[in-house]
Every structure is written in structure tokens, then in C-alpha cells.
Amino acid sequence: MNDTHPAISSIELLRILLDEEGLAYREAWNVVYNTFCYTNHTVLPEALEKWSSNLIKKLLPRHLELIQLVNHYFCESLRQKYPGDDAKVARMSIFEEGDEQKVRMAYLSIVCSHTVNGVAALHTDLLRATIFSEFNHFYPNKIQNKTNGVTPRRWLHCCNPGLSELISDTVGSTDEWITNLDTLRQLSEHADSEEFVSRFVEVKRSNKRRLQKFVKDNTGIDIPLDALYDVQVKRIHEYKRQLLNILYVVHRYLTIKDTPKHERAANFVPRVVMIGGKAAPGYYNAKIIIELINAVGRVVNSDGDLDNLLKVVYLPNYNVSSA
Numbered sequence: 001m002n003d004t005h006p007a008i009s010s011i012e013l014l015r016i017l018l019d020e021e022g023l024a025y026r027e028a029w030n031v032v033y034n035t036f037c038y039t040n041h042t043v044l045p046e047a048l049e050k051w052s053s054n055l056i057k058k059l060l061p062r063h064l065e066l067i068q069l070v071n072h073y074f075c076e077s078l079r080q081k082y083p084g085d086d087a088k089v090a091r092m093s094i095f096e097e098g099d100e101q102k103v104r105m106a107y108l109s110i111v112c113s114h115t116v117n118g119v120a121a122l123h124t125d126l127l128r129a130t131i132f133s134e135f136n137h138f139y140p141n142k143i144q145n146k147t148n149g150v151t152p153r154r155w156l157h158c159c160n161p162g163l164s165e166l167i168s169d170t171v172g173s174t175d176e177w178i179t180n181l182d183t184l185r186q187l188s189e190h191a192d193s194e195e196f197v198s199r200f201v202e203v204k205r206s207n208k209r210r211l212q213k214f215v216k217d218n219t220g221i222d223i224p225l226d227a228l229y230d231v232q233v234k235r236i237h238e239y240k241r242q243l244l245n246i247l248y249v250v251h252r253y254l255t256i257k258d259t260p261k262h263e264r265a266a267n268f269v270p271r272v273v274m275i276g277g278k279a280a281p282g283y284y285n286a287k288i289i290i291e292l293i294n295a296v297g298r299v300v301n302s303d304g305d306l307d308n309l310l311k312v313v314y315l316p317n318y319n320v321s322s323a
Contacts, residue, residue, distance in 0.1 A: 001038045001113070004049045004105035010036045010112035011063045011070070019062070025069070038109040038116045039146070043123075043131050044239065050102040053095065067103060071095060074111050081138065092134055110135050110142070117146040152178050159323075162203040170196060214322075215274070215313055221301055224308040227270035233318055236279040236286040246293050249273050249312055253300050256309055268309050276315030276322065290314065 001007055010032055017028035041047055056064045071094040078089045094111060096102045110116050110132065118124030124145035128136040136143050157164045157178055168174045170190055177183040190196040208225055215223050234240050256268055275293050279286035297312035315322065 001036060001109050003039065003041050003047045004109055007038075007049070007105040007109045007112075008060070008063060010108070011066050014066050014070070015062055018066070029070075029073075032112055034114055036109075036113045038106075038113040039119065040106070040116065040123075040127060040132075041119055043126055046237070047106070048131070049105040050096060051105055053101040053103055056103060064103075067094060067108065070108070070111060078138070088134065092138070106131075107135075110139070114142075115144055116142055117144045119146065119148040121145050121147065152181060160203075160207065162206055163200075166196075166199050166203055215315075218316060219313055221297075221311065221313050223272045223311045223313065224270055227272045227308065227311070229272050229274065231274045231276075233274075233276040233315065233323070236277045236289055237283075238285055238289075240277075242275055242277070242293065243289050245273070245275060246289070246296055246312075249296055249300070249310070253296075253303075253306075253310055256306060261305075261307075264307070264309060270309050272311045272313065274313045274315055276318030278318065 001009065013035060014028055014032050017023045017031055018025065021028075023031070053064060056067070075089050075093055078092055082088050090097070092107065094104055094107045096104050116127075116132070116135075118127045124143065128143050132143060157174065164174065167177055167184065167187070171177055171183050171186040187196075205225070208229065211229065212223055212225055215221055232242060232245055236242055252268075252271070256264060259267055279290060293312070293314045297314060300306070300310055300312045
């Protein structure tokens, strides 16, 4: 489960096993527990969703019943380990009581998963020491670390065939470096090779042509090939600072406009700023940040006075295929 957004999936599997497949609860629970694991990406509140019990009851009444059942067994195990400590049971309960009862989806994810992980060593240590510390004591060794990374098979070999071919021609077969990236250290021996560097530059330029066409096909915007491509793609969120990025673009635009034309080429590298990502449906501020980026783009891209020194592109429907 990638953060808590899909947390209800564990309860859906439990429902299928109980209501459609006819398994006994313990048997169904063992399947669920051994099927799911949960990745936490941040200690910030947006990754620790709390869903209204009333909303779940209205939309998914059977799922709320099963969450209550899971929580019952979980709280019983807490009472056995911490007899008389009702405050701890309340703190660790999947349900948060208050004016409106809510389901702590992060706690549900922990309880329903055989392992939980952070995405960097420091992050995982923080999970163990802060927001999930009581769960870390209750479930020793459940919270593990899995440092974020990318697979060279997909993100280099498959999506960048030109560079992959150059690497293979330079350091040996694809099978060697794709399973042992330390092999890429051999490339440093060719850093001063005119042939290697020229091939590398052409691979990069060819990829920029592909991106140039992709942008044109998907946005209608013509971007220059001979420019620095400045790309920020991630979820649209205030803490991820796309707003800061676009304010910088406004500053750069005004600075270019304030510079005499004959001095611009010496002072500014041509730059194409591309921002992509999606906003949560109810996240108003994220949506107006998207609106602002597009509004700035309309001003900048329609200003013929810039001579392609600056372009702004909002990449629509950004997803893994686009990446």
C-alpha cells in the first residue's frame, strides 16, 4: 500500500474472503496479513489520512463493520500486553474518538500489514521514534527500511535506448552493467574521449527532440531545443513548493524584461520550465497553484519579445508513462 490512499484495499480483500469465499475469520485474516505491506513516505499529516466513520458507513457499511472487527481483535491484543493501560489502547486504536469519530488509515495499514517501511534510513528511524513509536514497540521488527530508488532496467535501459547502447558499447554487454551499476565507473575513463563525448551529446540531443515533440503533441507549445530543460514533476502540494518554483519563473521573466535586449544573450541561458503533477480532488490550494502555473505560461509563452529565452509548460495528466 503506497501511503494510506489505498488502505481500504486490505478490508476489501477481507470482505471478499469472508463474504464471497466463505473463509473463517482467522483464515481470512492470515491471508490478508500475509498479503499486504505498507510504505509510508512522509511523517506529514497528508500521508496519515483520517476518514470519517460516518462517511465510510454511508458509502461502505460492510467495510466499516470489518474495520470495527479488526480493531476489536487488535485492541484485545493491546489489553493483553498492556493490562490496565486504557490510554495506550485509545492512542493506538484504529478509531480516533472526538466530535466526529474517524478511522486512522495509517494505523489500519500497520495493523493489516506484515511489514511497514519508510523510504530512507533517516525517515524510517523517525517513524520508529515518533509517529509509530508505540507500534514499533508492539510489533518489533515490523517497521523496516527500503530506500527509494529506481531500476536501471526500466529507467535507463528501456526508456533511454540511445544511452543504454552507448554504455554497452563502452563498458561491455548490457547484461553486465544493468545488474551491476558499479560497472558504470568505467565510463570515467572515457570522459576525455572526443568520440564518446560527441556520442553522449547526440544521445542527449536526440532525447530532447523526443521531449520537444511530446510537449508539442500534448500541449501545443513549441519549445526550443537549445535550452536548459528545468523539470519538476511530483504531486501538486504546498510543501513540495511548486508555488515557489512558479514565483521564481515570474521573477526570471520580469528580470529578462528589465534587461536591455542586446544584453540578454550574455546574461540568460534559454530555459524551458516544465511542471507536472496532479492535485487531490478536494485540495483547493493545489488546484489554484495549477491554475497559476498555466496563467503564467500563457503570459510568458505569448510574449514574442523574449526570443525563446523562457518558456513555461504545464504537463497535463502526468503519469508513469509520461515519465
